Amino acid sequence: MSLESFVYPKPPSFAPLDPPPRLLCGPGPCNPHPRVLQALGATELGHLDPSFLKIMDETKELLKYVWQTKNEFTIPVSGTGTAAMEACVFNLLEPGEKFLVGCNGYFGERLGQIGERCAATVIRMEKPWGKVFSLEEIAEQLERHRPQVLALVHAETSTGACQPMQGIGDLCRKYNCLLLLDTVTSISGIPVYIDNWKVDAAYAGTQKCLSCPPGMAPLTFGPRALEKLKSRKSQVPSYYLDMSLVASYLLGENGGSKRSYHHTAPINMCYAVREALYIAAEEGLEKRWKRHRENAEVFWNGLKQLGLEPLVDKEHRLTSLTTVKIPQGVDGKEVISILLNEYNIEVGGGLGELAGKVWRVGLMGYNSRPDVVLTLLAAFENALRKVGYIKSNRF
Numbered sequence: 001m002s003l004e005s006f007v008y009p010k011p012p013s014f015a016p017l018d019p020p021p022r023l024l025c026g027p028g029p030c031n032p033h034p035r036v037l038q039a040l041g042a043t044e045l046g047h048l049d050p051s052f053l054k055i056m057d058e059t060k061e062l063l064k065y066v067w068q069t070k071n072e073f074t075i076p077v078s079g080t081g082t083a084a085m086e087a088c089v090f091n092l093l094e095p096g097e098k099f100l101v102g103c104n105g106y107f108g109e110r111l112g113q114i115g116e117r118c119a120a121t122v123i124r125m126e127k128p129w130g131k132v133f134s135l136e137e138i139a140e141q142l143e144r145h146r147p148q149v150l151a152l153v154h155a156e157t158s159t160g161a162c163q164p165m166q167g168i169g170d171l172c173r174k175y176n177c178l179l180l181l182d183t184v185t186s187i188s189g190i191p192v193y194i195d196n197w198k199v200d201a202a203y204a205g206t207q208k209c210l211s212c213p214p215g216m217a218p219l220t221f222g223p224r225a226l227e228k229l230k231s232r233k234s235q236v237p238s239y240y241l242d243m244s245l246v247a248s249y250l251l252g253e254n255g256g257s258k259r260s261y262h263h264t265a266p267i268n269m270c271y272a273v274r275e276a277l278y279i280a281a282e283e284g285l286e287k288r289w290k291r292h293r294e295n296a297e298v299f300w301n302g303l304k305q306l307g308l309e310p311l312v313d314k315e316h317r318l319t320s321l322t323t324v325k326i327p328q329g330v331d332g333k334e335v336i337s338i339l340l341n342e343y344n345i346e347v348g349g350g351l352g353e354l355a356g357k358v359w360r361v362g363l364m365g366y367n368s369r370p371d372v373v374l375t376l377l378a379a380f381e382n383a384l385r386k387v388g389y390i391k392s393n394r395f
């Protein structure tokens, strides 16, 4: 056999690409806004083309609005939320430094694991899943451990709980600690005020409340985070996610207009992110937050009618994602598969400690709409009837 002979005698004989029309009401991704999908297909540009750099600059300005920050270092990172999470941890911590992490869910735990990979001393501040940290608990941990960085998850997608932020930024400054915040499931869906909350660094995702496909992830560094980055003694352990190098491409050297190549930006994803942020700005943040709340309230009322109950107390419950307790005797997985296979609706199961105990239902961005809520409730009712939990026969 020659080296040039075919390994496959024939090309694989699959059907052409034809994904089913799912309604995505899980923990993300949610359905992208149709205008965002259209933006993905716009004509390609080079990554140093002035026309593309203008699109990137506009994206950064829109992101500053959506995050409520004046931070100049506000960019979309190539990769999904976890890439931006890793970028924050890798750039803001050096080996041996203390990293205090709020672990009250799956994503807090992930932050800790990433901290260990850059040889930080990770201190896990634990709390039962579904609960949030009080200011006193955080103060006590800062006093005891004096960490260089504190990381919290604002909207814990694994539990449906929302961490209150009042007073935490001031505390961190008092203890000379950087405050890092995961806003993946909060950005544009519920109030986030990066500057007013004195958050030093934050990251987000595009496929949750921004209704954009996954592929890029917003990141912002405030002045204290940038100072830390500049005064590092060791190299950032990742080339791709070294924010000083990325800045020379995305922000220009010394804030100037000269941009140098670091990696090729995912051009069409940048179009999509710009369009998603543009749509959020067009709607206005306050209206968008209110819409998420109103649709969540209707959903919660409907759950009650079905005899279902959210896991998290109303005071700390996210409006973008609800964890619904699976009633005793009901096979949660079977309900998920009925919703998917019979109604084309995706909802999520529980992660970690909550596996088998909850469904995770997202009403995010474009999907936070009355018609989606009603469709979802009707499908839930039917699925619960099929598994014998309720007797109603309305549909």
Ligand SMILES: *Cc1c(COP(=O)(O)O)cnc(C)c1O
Pocket (backbone or CB within 6 Å): 028, 080, 081, 082, 083, 085, 107, 153, 155, 156, 157, 158, 182, 184, 185, 205, 214
């Ligand atoms: C989805 C999510 C992430 C991770 O984002 P990926 O896009 O899956 O990499 C991180 N944090 C929270 C709170 C999330 O919901």
